[in-house]
Amino acid sequence: MNDMIICRCEDVTLGELISHIENGSQTVKSLKLQTRAGMGICQGRTCRVLVEQVMTYYADESNIISSSVGTNFPIRPIRLAELAQNGKGDP
Amino acid sequence: MKFDLVVIGAGPAGISAAIKARKNGAHVLIVDENPVAGGKLLGQLYEVPDKGWWIGQRIAEKLVDQATSIGVQFLQETEAWGIFPGWKVVLENSETIDTSYVLIATGAAEKALPIPGWTKPGVIAIGAAQVLTNYHRVKPGKRVAIIGVDPLSLSIAQELQLAGVEVVGIYLPPINPFSQEKADPHYLLTNLAKMSHLAPNQLLKTAGKMLHNPFVKKLAAKWYPANGLKIGNIPLYLRKRVMEIGGETEVDHIRVAPINRNGGTVLDDSIPVEVDCVCLSGGLYPLSELAGSVGCKMVTIKELGGTIPLYSPEMETTQSGLFVAGNITGIEGAKVAMAQGNLAATAISSRLGLLENPSSALEQAISEVEKERKNAILTFMPQVEEGREKVTTMWKTT
Ligand SMILES: Cc1cc2nc3c(=O)[nH]c(=O)nc-3n(C[C@H](O)[C@H](O)[C@H](O)COP(=O)(O)OP(=O)(O)OC[C@H]3O[C@@H](n4cnc5c(N)ncnc54)[C@H](O)[C@@H]3O)c2cc1C
Numbered sequence: 001m002n003d004m005i006i007c008r009c010e011d012v013t014l015g016e017l018i019s020h021i022e023n024g025s026q027t028v029k030s031l032k033l034q035t036r037a038g039m040g041i042c043q044g045r046t047c048r049v050l051v052e053q054v055m056t057y058y059a060d061e062s063n064i065i066s067s068s069v070g071t072n073f074p075i076r077p078i079r080l081a082e083l084a085q086n087g088k089g090d091p
Numbered sequence: 092m093k094f095d096l097v098v099i100g101a102g103p104a105g106i107s108a109a110i111k112a113r114k115n116g117a118h119v120l121i122v123d124e125n126p127v128a129g130g131k132l133l134g135q136l137y138e139v140p141d142k143g144w145w146i147g148q149r150i151a152e153k154l155v156d157q158a159t160s161i162g163v164q165f166l167q168e169t170e171a172w173g174i175f176p177g178w179k180v181v182l183e184n185s186e187t188i189d190t191s192y193v194l195i196a197t198g199a200a201e202k203a204l205p206i207p208g209w210t211k212p213g214v215i216a217i218g219a220a221q222v223l224t225n226y227h228r229v230k231p232g233k234r235v236a237i238i239g240v241d242p243l244s245l246s247i248a249q250e251l252q253l254a255g256v257e258v259v260g261i262y263l264p265p266i267n268p269f270s271q272e273k274a275d276p277h278y279l280l281t282n283l284a285k286m287s288h289l290a291p292n293q294l295l296k297t298a299g300k301m302l303h304n305p306f307v308k309k310l311a312a313k314w315y316p317a318n319g320l321k322i323g324n325i326p327l328y329l330r331k332r333v334m335e336i337g338g339e340t341e342v343d344h345i346r347v348a349p350i351n352r353n354g355g356t357v358l359d360d361s362i363p364v365e366v367d368c369v370c371l372s373g374g375l376y377p378l379s380e381l382a383g384s385v386g387c388k389m390v391t392i393k394e395l396g397g398t399i400p401l402y403s404p405e406m407e408t409t410q411s412g413l414f415v416a417g418n419i420t421g422i423e424g425a426k427v428a429m430a431q432g433n434l435a436a437t438a439i440s441s442r443l444g445l446l447e448n449p450s451s452a453l454e455q456a457i458s459e460v461e462k463e464r465k466n467a468i469l470t471f472m473p474q475v476e477e478g479r480e481k482v483t484t485m486w487k488t489t
């Protein structure tokens with residue numbers, strides 16, 4: 001089961017996530033930064049809930065600092081040119 | 092130009108709200124990412140007992156016609172990626188739209204259900220099978236297995252069969268961090284009974300009737316026949332788990348293992364079953380990132396399907412002027428979504444000063460939501476009423 005892919009966009013397997021937890025990852029954010037799970041083209045639309053589930057399932061509960069990550073704008077992938085253009089206005 | 096109301100999401104909730112607000116005199120724009128308006132309505136097709144067919148695509152077309160005829164503006168194939176105070180809605184083409192009120196009606200998404208082999212070509216989500224079959228009229232496969240037992244998968248199994256697809260069976264997923272109670276036959280038996288009291292199809296109705304008897308329910312998990320019960324023509328295997336989806340370059344079989352009387356999997360007795368398509372049903376969750384990132388207070392309520400923005404009895408979030416309606420507030424059927432849309436639009440119209448008698452209009456809109464919830468033909472979350480009560484209590488204490 002450990003070679004099952006969890007983050008499809010970045011090809012991160014269950015085994016990789018588990019080994020980071022065993023090596024001390026205590027937040028979903030650190031899992032994300034170490035493996036890129038959730039940082040692919042779908043921006044976690046598919047794997048976000050799964051990574052949170054892996055965290056709560058495999059980590060020792062007293063060790064988990066946070067089992068979720070927040071959301072930030074933009075909530076969907078957009079072209080950099082659009083972001084740049086937008087920065088000139090004042091939204 | 093500044094709008095009175097920008098609605099994000101052209102599903103049943105969003106379009107109903109736009110129509111209501113426009114009728115009351117508001118200037119309304121709907122933004123939706125899909126080429127065609129209608130949201131999840133577009134894939135829905137089933138027979139409702141004593142009421143005939145529910146054809147979501149037709150209902151969507153009618154709503155859109157009505158909306159356009161009274162002057163609601165639609166912007167299709169446009170994602171909204173941010174909302175900023177004031178209010179400003181930012182679209183993917185970097186256009187910024189000014190508006191007095193925003194209604195976020197972004198609906199729900201499907202939860203993934205990882206199983207070894209789930210990334211092979213030929214494995215799709217149950218919702219994709221619904222849209223392919225009912226909307227595009229394309230069969231997802233010739234011999235299809237469904238993994239995950241819930242009202243949505245049971246109902247879509249029937250829809251696939253109607254379209255001439257052979258459904259070899261509905262199975263449980265293996266026990267793993269992702270399947271949780273979906274892998275537990277006892278939990279499923281208990282909840283199927285609750286979910287199916289007014290089910291739209293024979294499959295659910297039979298399952299529901301069978302399990303209303305508490306004695307049957309208790310025994311059922313232990314004595315449920317190992318080779319399944321045929322409901323309609325589709326075997327429902329509450330005592331089989333799919334351990335793996337196999338195939339060299341694409342799906343050509345699933346490996347099925349029996350479940351013993353204690354709920355454990357008997358791996359030694361697993362057998363391959365030939366299929367060319369597998370549909371995974373992991374359940375639905377509210378799509379609430381937009382509300383989360385603009386600073387609405389978010390709460391996680393299991394009974395409603397996940398994390399939602401906390402909302403008032405009038406559907407307003409903790410950000411004044413930002414409203415929500417439909418599945419973003421919890422997973423329910425299309426008619427509840429429409430009633431919630433009406434309620435939010437009534438509240439917004441009242442703030443805009445467009446209503447002569449706002450309090451009675453609001454009262455009526457609130458009771459419509461309750462009525463639709465009671466009469467719902469598909470209940471996705473068995474404890475939805477408790478979930479709604481939690482929201483009310485939490486709102487009072489914020
Ligand atoms: C796969 C699936 C199958 C379902 N089947 C049934 C069924 O058979 N019967 C039933 O009663 N209910 C069904 N439901 C429940 C269904 O969600 C409700 O019936 C109803 O469609 C909810 O309405 P809504 O308006 O809240 O959301 P939706 O109908 O989901 O509409 C939301 C719309 O907003 C769009 N959107 C989301 N985010 C953005 C953004 N950032 N920018 C622009 N547009 C955006 C979406 O693409 C979508 O078009 C199903 C749900 C799912 C997910």
Ligand code: FES
Binds near residue numbers: 007037038044045046
């Ligand atoms: S599946 Fe992980 S980012 Fe897309």
